[in-house]
Amino acid sequence: MIEFQAVTKRYDDGTVAVDHLDLTIEDGRVTVLVGPSGCGKTTSLRMINRMVEASSGTILLDGKDIRDQPAAALRRGIGYVIQNAGLFPHRSVLDNVATVPILLGTKKAAARKRAAELLETVGLPAEMGKRYPGQLSGGQQQRVGVARALAADPPVLLMDEPFSAVDPIVRDDLQDELLRLQSELGKTIVFVTHDIDEAIKLGDKVAVLRVGGQLAQYDSPSALLAKPVDDFVASFVGRDRGYRALGFLSAHGIEVKPVAAVALGATVDEARRALEGGWAVVVDDTRRPVGWVSEVSLSTVEGQVRREWLVSGGSLYVADAEGKAGSLRTALDAALSSPAALGITVDGEGALVGAVTAESVLAALAKARQAGEVPL
Amino acid sequence: MSNVFTQVVDWLTDPDHWKTTLGIAGIPQRLGEHLQYTGLAVLVSALVAIPLGAYIGHTGRGGTVVVGIVNSFRALPELGLLILLVLAMGVLLAVQALTIALVSMAVPVLLAGTYAGVRNVDRAVVDAARGMGMREWEILWKVELPNALPLILGSIRAATLQVIATASIAAAVSLGGLGRFVVDGNAFREYDQMAAGAVLIAGLAIVVELVLSGVQWLVVSPGLRKPKTRGRSRAS
Numbered sequence: 001m002i003e004f005q006a007v008t009k010r011y012d013d014g015t016v017a018v019d020h021l022d023l024t025i026e027d028g029r030v031t032v033l034v035g036p037s038g039c040g041k042t043t044s045l046r047m048i049n050r051m052v053e054a055s056s057g058t059i060l061l062d063g064k065d066i067r068d069q070p071a072a073a074l075r076r077g078i079g080y081v082i083q084n085a086g087l088f089p090h091r092s093v094l095d096n097v098a099t100v101p102i103l104l105g106t107k108k109a110a111a112r113k114r115a116a117e118l119l120e121t122v123g124l125p126a127e128m129g130k131r132y133p134g135q136l137s138g139g140q141q142q143r144v145g146v147a148r149a150l151a152a153d154p155p156v157l158l159m160d161e162p163f164s165a166v167d168p169i170v171r172d173d174l175q176d177e178l179l180r181l182q183s184e185l186g187k188t189i190v191f192v193t194h195d196i197d198e199a200i201k202l203g204d205k206v207a208v209l210r211v212g213g214q215l216a217q218y219d220s221p222s223a224l225l226a227k228p229v230d231d232f233v234a235s236f237v238g239r240d241r242g243y244r245a246l247g248f249l250s251a252h253g254i255e256v257k258p259v260a261a262v263a264l265g266a267t268v269d270e271a272r273r274a275l276e277g278g279w280a281v282v283v284d285d286t287r288r289p290v291g292w293v294s295e296v297s298l299s300t301v302e303g304q305v306r307r308e309w310l311v312s313g314g315s316l317y318v319a320d321a322e323g324k325a326g327s328l329r330t331a332l333d334a335a336l337s338s339p340a341a342l343g344i345t346v347d348g349e350g351a352l353v354g355a356v357t358a359e360s361v362l363a364a365l366a367k368a369r370q371a372g373e374v375p376l
Numbered sequence: 377m378s379n380v381f382t383q384v385v386d387w388l389t390d391p392d393h394w395k396t397t398l399g400i401a402g403i404p405q406r407l408g409e410h411l412q413y414t415g416l417a418v419l420v421s422a423l424v425a426i427p428l429g430a431y432i433g434h435t436g437r438g439g440t441v442v443v444g445i446v447n448s449f450r451a452l453p454e455l456g457l458l459i460l461l462v463l464a465m466g467v468l469l470a471v472q473a474l475t476i477a478l479v480s481m482a483v484p485v486l487l488a489g490t491y492a493g494v495r496n497v498d499r500a501v502v503d504a505a506r507g508m509g510m511r512e513w514e515i516l517w518k519v520e521l522p523n524a525l526p527l528i529l530g531s532i533r534a535a536t537l538q539v540i541a542t543a544s545i546a547a548a549v550s551l552g553g554l555g556r557f558v559v560d561g562n563a564f565r566e567y568d569q570m571a572a573g574a575v576l577i578a579g580l581a582i583v584v585e586l587v588l589s590g591v592q593w594l595v596v597s598p599g600l601r602k603p604k605t606r607g608r609s610r611a612s
Contacts, residue, residue: 049507051503072510072511073509074509075506075507075508075509076508076509077509080504080507080508082503082507083500085500085504086500086501086503086505087501087504088501088504088519089498089523089599090519090522090523090597090600091597091599092599099508100508103508103509132597132598132599133599134599145504148508149508
């Protein structure tokens with residue numbers, strides 16, 4: 001557990017970066033510090049490993065004042081990941097990852113062996129260990145940065161905007177990878193970002209800071225979206241917060257209607273007969289949806305239903321993958337993005353189950369409100 | 377008058393000039409002296425400038441002052457300085473006086489190179505090193521200096537070349553070195569000897585440069601070599 005007790009950081013020129021911060025960061029969870037630039041989120045993070053020294057107040061790590069031991073010793077027990085990774089350009093990827101274990105006295109060969117395993121843990125081939133950081137893409141470098149921070153198996157990981165310099169698609173991959181890693185490792189992660197979407201996706205708890213270094217709200221992502229404490233938080237959380245809040249409600253029990261389906265390779269006549277409300281889903285031989293046909297799209301063609309004619313489908317709503325239903329957000333998005341206004345619903349294997357409508361999502365939302373599942 | 381090139385070649389290929397006879401030193405001895413003056417001056421300069429440059433580069437303190445003072449040394453005329461030093465210290469200390477004159481020229485080059493090399497290491501890399509728990513000396517020794525090595529070695533090469541060229545002034549204070557041929561050739565109006573001396577100094581500079589380039593290639597991490605083999609260029 002990391003506790004900030006009335007922590008203030010005042011710079012020599014009088015600027016207050018962090019102002020009387022009280023914050024308790026729970027073990028084994030991802031806590032995200034988010035806020036506009038100048039809100040002191042990075043300063044707060046860097047005070048945990050004493051890269052910045054607090055002007056007043058106390059920070060406790062597992063009940064012990066972080067100033068009780070020398071800064072270097074403290075830092076060796078805390079993983080640290082920064083923007084652009086900050087890999088050592090003169091060392092191979094493997095030696096980069098092995099840095100902290102070697103500083104702690106692990107034999108070189110043992111440290112390298114462990115480093116190679118860690119590369120695979122973060123989704124990189126072990127052969128990449130022989131390369132130098134300059135030969136890696138930004139996303140790969142950032143994965144190496146995470147592996148390097150994990151090398152000495154520290155209980156706490158500090159991540160300072162680690163994914164903000166990579167492109168959105170790679171960023172999404174890295175975020176998913178972090179969540180997967182975290183579900184295996186259960187580290188105490190403190191994560192700084194300026195991106196509220198990233199905060200909501202990754203955080204078990206989110207601390208929103210305002211300019212001047214004051215804590216505005218500290219809550220779970222769903223509570224943050226449902227009930228921002230003031231206008232600042234509301235505006236920072238963003239305009240689509242009602243829609244995004246649906247992401248925290250399970251769509252379990254939502255009504256899934258049967259939907260007209262045609263196999264690829266069926267004749268056009270068969271397809272025309274199958275249409276319901278002018279539309280039918282086309283499935284391949286494993287019953288995975290591949291697109292739609294409509295009265296209009298079938299009116300000019302003959303023979304067998306072919307892939308090239310299909311109207312492309314919307315997003316998919318996965319009902320019941322390994323006992324976990326998708327969220328109301330994915331269900332609603334499936335319905336809204338579908339050309340037939342029917343959200344294609346698939347099972348864990350991706351096979352067609354049926355369809356959901358926007359109305360059924362709203363009905364489920366109303367039910368959740370009545371049952372008190374929506375935080376108010 | 378025959379071609380100056382054939383005269384120089386004749387002078388250089390004359391076997392008499394390659395051995396020491398009747399107390400008149402030949403090329404090998406002069407070459408040895410020249411290398412000795414150069415090596416000593418570069419060694420002393422490196423011992424002074426590299427630790428100092430590394431320290432101010434790492435701490436960022438006193439950088440402008442030191443670089444300013446040291447740059448003013450560049451304006452010193454070496455020959456004048458050497459003669460002044462020999463007059464002050466006496467002929468018996470001529471080698472020491474020469475070394476001081478050469479060091480005063482090499483130190484600014486090495487200091488600027490080391491300072492710039494350490495200072496220019498990506499701040500994110502240094503931040504990561506510190507955040508991972510490296511102590512200050514570990515950051516300097518394991519991260520900043522290895523990354524500054526291309527610039528430091530580059531400045532050693534530049535300083536060495538400059539010292540090889542300037543070490544010729546040793547002859548002006550009755551010391552040896554390849555400059556002896558130039559000075560004697562001028563005094564005795566033996567222009568073939570004078571030109572041959574210049575050729576020898578230039579040749580030595582080229583050989584030393586090649587050797588140092590090889591050393592640089594061997595000791596600098598492959599991760600720092602240019603051109604960088606980026607994924608993009610390989611993919612194309």
